[in-house]
Amino acid sequence: MPIPRPGARPHGYLGILALLLASALAACGPTPTESLPATSSPDASATPVPSPEPTLLFSNTPDPALIALIPTQVAGHAVTVPAITEFGLTPGDIGEAYGSIGARFRTLQLAFVGRPHLLSLYAVRMDPPFATTDELEPYLAAAGEYVGVAGLHREPWTLQAVGGHLVWARPADKAMIAGATVYTWTAEGYLFLIVGVEIDQDLAMISALPGEAPPVPTPSPAGSPDLGSASPTPGG
Numbered sequence: 001m002p003i004p005r006p007g008a009r010p011h012g013y014l015g016i017l018a019l020l021l022a023s024a025l026a027a028c029g030p031t032p033t034e035s036l037p038a039t040s041s042p043d044a045s046a047t048p049v050p051s052p053e054p055t056l057l058f059s060n061t062p063d064p065a066l067i068a069l070i071p072t073q074v075a076g077h078a079v080t081v082p083a084i085t086e087f088g089l090t091p092g093d094i095g096e097a098y099g100s101i102g103a104r105f106r107t108l109q110l111a112f113v114g115r116p117h118l119l120s121l122y123a124v125r126m127d128p129p130f131a132t133t134d135e136l137e138p139y140l141a142a143a144g145e146y147v148g149v150a151g152l153h154r155e156p157w158t159l160q161a162v163g164g165h166l167v168w169a170r171p172a173d174k175a176m177i178a179g180a181t182v183y184t185w186t187a188e189g190y191l192f193l194i195v196g197v198e199i200d201q202d203l204a205m206i207s208a209l210p211g212e213a214p215p216v217p218t219p220s221p222a223g224s225p226d227l228g229s230a231s232p233t234p235g236g
Contacts, residue, residue, distance in 0.1 A: 054103040054127065056092035060084050063107035066125050069190070070111045074119070074204035081111045094122055094193070097142040101131045105191070119196035119205060120147070126191060133166045133185045133212050134159070140168055143184050147195040150175045163203045165211025172197075187211050 062084055070081055087110050095102025104127040113119040136143070137159075141152040149170070157170045167185040176182070179197040186192070187210030196202035 056095045056103055057106060058090045058092040060090045060108050063109060063125055066107055066109050066123055066190070069209060070109070070121065070123060071205065071208040074113065074208060075117070075198070075201040077113045077117055077201060079111050079113055079121075079205075081109065084109070091124060094124060094146065097146040098136070098139045098191070099142075101126070101135065101139065101191075104128075104131075113196075113201060113205075117196075117198040117201050119194065119198070119201055121205060122147075122193040123209075124191045124193075126189060128189075130189050131186050131191065133168065136168055136184055136186065136191075140170070140184070143193060144170055144182050147182055147193065148177045148180070149182065161214035163206030163211070164213070165206060165209075166214045167206060167211065185211050 067081055071079055073079055089108060089110065091105035091108045092102075094108060095105040098105070105124045106127055107125045109123045111121040111123065137154075137157075140157045141149075141154045144157070145152055153175070156173060156175075157168050159166065159168055161167070162169055162183065165185055165187075167183050170176075170182040172179050172181055177195070177197070180195050181197075181199070181202060183194045183196075183202065183206060184192065185206075190210060192206075192209055192211075194202060194205060196205070
């Protein structure tokens with residue numbers, strides 16, 4: 001039986017069968033110009049990137065809208081509002097006393113009433129989400145220390161209605177500057193911290209600033225004294 005030469009065309013029945021088989025395989029397989037679909041790779045851009053956590057801001061900028069909230073006088077006494085170049089404090093300095101809430105403080109303005117009726121006000125604008133007055137509770141002790149309380153104690157603070165607002169108040173005691181009361185509260189987008197030694201003056205300042213309305217007292221049953229109708233006094 002002769003051995004076919006390389007490149008020689010097949011002959012006879014076996015040659016025809018080989019040609020048919022080759023044609024069938026060519027019809028079933030991909031053509032030279034076809035390509036298999038590429039395997040898709042994960043889209044890195046679709047992976048959510050967490051937003052950076054806010055950090056304490058140790059610089060300050062003038063905030064005319066915040067200044068406009070501060071009254072020019074309280075209880076007949078002039079209120080001094082110094083320019084930010086006249087004090088070295090920043091939102092981050094007071095923000096350290098307010099934990100995660102303080103990291104959202106963005107501008108700070110001070111104001112004060114001089115002798116003989118001393119009062120100091122720290123007014124802050126914050127970024128959203130805005131804190132509520134109730135949410136300040138974990139930071140009360142540190143806020144008190146910031147304005148001169150000798151010791152970190154939560155117990156003396158009470159949440160009460162003062163000047164028409166819901167306010168945390170810490171009465172004067174031996175840990176405080178003589179006769180001083182400390183108050184802190186929020187309004188939507190703002191936080192206020194006051195230390196004062198004259199109750200009428202403190203109330204006038206608190207009333208003049210924005211704040212949260214205290215909750216409406218639940219009506220007492222008929223014949224029972226309505227203990228919630230009277231606004232508690234600071235330190236009471």
